[in-house]
Amino acid sequence: VRMKEVKVEVGNLIKLTRQPDDDSIWIVLKVKHFFKHSNNVNAVRIRDMNSPREIWYPSRHIEVIG
Secondary structure, three states: OOOOOOOOOOOOEEEEOOOOOOOOOEEEEEEEEEEEOOEEEEEEEEEEOOOOOEEEEEHHHEEEOO
């Protein structure tokens, strides 16, 4: 089952849908598009609002909240 790609932009506030126990709110710093095997994969560079932690995360596993 393919999940619909979420339209995400720099500055969006998001939650990570794969970590239901994680209440952190993240801010999108960068959006990157990868193309491999004719499969379009989007990733976002995000930063935790409560700490200086930054990670890359697949955009299909996020929920935009603002």
